[in-house]
Amino acid sequence: MFNKMSIINKGILTHSFKNINRNFNKNPEIAYTIREKIPSPLYITTPIFYVNAEPHLGHLYSMLLCDIRNRWELLSGKQSYFTTGTDEHGFKVQIASIEKGYDNPKKFVDELSLTFKNLADAANVKYDRFIRTTDSDHYDTVKFFWNLLLKKKYIYKGEHSGWYSISDETFYPENAIEEKINIQTQRKMMLSKETGKEVTFEKEINYYFKLSEFYKDILKILEKKHDFIIPRSRQDELISELKKMGKLDDLSISRPSSRLQWGIPVPNDPSQTIYVWFDALLSYLTGAAYPSKKFKSKWPAIHLIGKDIIRFHCIYWIGFLKAANITLPQQVIIHGHWLSNGIKMSKSIGNVVDPIDIIKYYGIDPVRFFLSETSVLEHDGDFTEERLFDSREKLISKYSNLLMRSCGSNFDIQRALERYGKMNLSRIKMEEFPLFDKSVIEEIKQLQDELNQLAKNIGKSMENFNLHSVTNNFIRILSRSNNLFQLCEPWKLGELREHQDLVIYLSTETVRILSITMQHVIPELSNAVLDRLKVVRTRRTIEFARVGADEAYGASANRGGDHPITRITKRTSSYPDITIKHQKAS
Missing domain, CATH: 3.40.50.620 (HUPs)
Known part of the structure; x- marks a missing residue:
């Protein structure tokens, strides 16, 4: 990680360390106030x-x-x-x-x-x-x-x-x-x-x-x-x-x-x-x-x-x-801190959550997502298995579902990329898409703008460790894109390829960009989605998190494949709600 500095920076660093060593021999504490002029x-x-x-x-x-x-x-x-x-x-x-x-x-x-x-x-x-x-x-x-x-x-x-x-x-x-x-x-x-x-x-x-x-x-x-x-x-x-x-x-x-x-x-x-x-x-x-x-x-x-x-x-x-x-x-x-069903965790009352247990049952990324989604620094978190289960369900019903819909066998992702990959969607006109009303065209333009600003907005949130904002925006954009997909019904637009390809293009771009920008939160799941879209490894960095930034994916993505995350049985909580017991005791 540290050996990738430029030759110039290495030279500056070496020179700075020589000065540090020289000063350190005379007065050790002074050496550590020197600041290198390198990042x-x-x-x-x-x-x-x-x-x-x-x-x-x-x-x-x-x-x-x-x-x-x-x-x-x-x-x-x-x-x-x-x-x-x-x-x-x-x-x-x-x-x-x-x-x-x-x-x-x-x-x-x-x-x-x-x-x-x-x-x-x-x-x-x-x-x-x-x-x-x-x-x-x-x-x-x-x-x-x-x-x-x-x-x-x-x-x-x-x-x-x-x-x-x-x-x-x-x-x-x-x-x-x-x-x-x-x-x-x-x-x-x-x-x-x-x-x-x-x-x-x-x-x-x-x-x-x-x-x-x-x-x-x-x-x-x-x-x-x-x-x-x-x-x-x-x-x-x-x-x-x-x-x-x-x-x-x-x-x-x-x-x-x-x-x-x-x-x-x-x-x-x-x-x-x-x-x-x-x-x-x-x-x-x-x-x-x-x-x-x-x-x-x-x-x-x-x-x-x-x-x-x-x-x-x-x-x-x-x-x-x-x-x-x-x-x-x-x-x-x-x-x-973290509470369990609103009560401080304690071995004596049996509500201490075992992190290994919940990871084994719900999966690594669903647990990572849940803790991020419920993270508000100012307040204590409150763990319940029901909330964790519901959070996991969102990853299936909104994220995995949009991927599977976009990769339907009746759609041609590569054709959609070739048609719209170099186009700024903010310039499309209503007369080019007579079946879409004005609200649909405006939604397409706004969704593109939001996707293009996403990496920048996440960066601002991450500076303050505001994971709640990051995950909320992720779910909100997924909901928006799913609603647009449902509204446009691309499965009925086989004879109108311009219309169908526009919907598929924006849907797959939404999934691709969201997956790139969520690799830090749900690394395994997001990369499984990018694998399904056939996005090459070298194109999964933030510089590619813009609409139209990658036109080289999608080949064979719609030739079948399982959901990257599947449903599990809702289990009876291993960490029971003891609120009623406490209320009676008090």
Whole structure:
């Protein structure tokens, strides 16, 4: 992916890296503020997923959002680099491995990390690197970064006392906790306001990061860089929260090794283990080959995260990077969580959706399409099997159906292409098609215009990870084309070839262009459709996503063939609607 730069760009890159190396020897942190004057690939990251349990639907959703954006960039002829991975250290993993009977946490995380890789494979997620925080180069990155901040005097050692959550693996300030009573036990509990997890008061020796020094910088960045966080509402909420706080406390970034053994040791101090979130966030730098000379050819990144880890990415991470004088991420994209029938997923109530199970039953692309169609970053998604089934049905009744109708044995696709392939349909006149009324002619012209603008519009939507818009437009254009096909009844126009060929031409062009522009969302299905239309592989890029851009397809496309997607039996949901049960309980 990175070896296709022009010779000129390679020369610039080599020259830039020589300068970086020269500066790095004198002052390492300065080297990473140098910007090459060449286009860098888009660097897209999922959060690295915590391995204290097997992957769920939310993990799949994060992977797919990034995979779809990455595929779009490549489809558009751009460079892109996509990483995902697993966060494998910390107290929760240490405890979980013991509870599962493992004598070594590494064996435990090896198995769980593989389940995340298997999920990516099952969902046709094509990442460039799967990062594990147990990777040797990640250890090197963390140690280098720690020593850099220590040298710059942003890290110091001190006694820490505060409210600690084992579940969240973080300390919370006094204003971020609240007292509640457990209804069942009547026990008073201190909980994090943000996550609802229990906290206990702890006192210990830790290393600290001087986060307090970056309060004004972080607030200024969020106020001035208006598109730093998407959706914007999340950025406004964070700005408001920071202003209410009025300051940031220094951040504890280590734990006593007597309590936490499973992690990266603090350099030159084996009595302390590096805090799991400090370790995990640096995986983004590891993915970009920090601190090697390759780093600047990949950085900065676009991070995609769930709404529960905003503070870590949009406060702590900014502070770490500012301290190291490293360019900030381009953007942080924040998505909601997934509910099941309107209820938060929980093993105890039996509504946790198994992503592998639904992929096996419904198919890879229907699941990819459903999660994209229901994706609205601002809101939580709500999974039901009925909605997934209905979403899959659209791909059959609208997409596959238009293909099969257009490839009817009574139609001649190649003749239609020869007749209209070089024609601008916006110039056709009513008198040339006496059987079509004015509304049909106008619909043909408007449909052509919409198809010609489609790739551009998708590109705009993809910049904001707005997959809901992409899939809605896909279905809307299919509905429009199916309605036009039904209205014109081309099967009755055998004696009027000009009329018939016009309908077949626009129908097949609709299917072809939609298939090209949906390869990032439904890669297997869209390519199966393009195979049926006999579109050659080299003509499936965005430059061919215009009416009339390809006249060399369609040969033998109407000589029979099965639907590229077939119907399945509507099964009784494996994830029952428990809403009524919950309403009764409350």
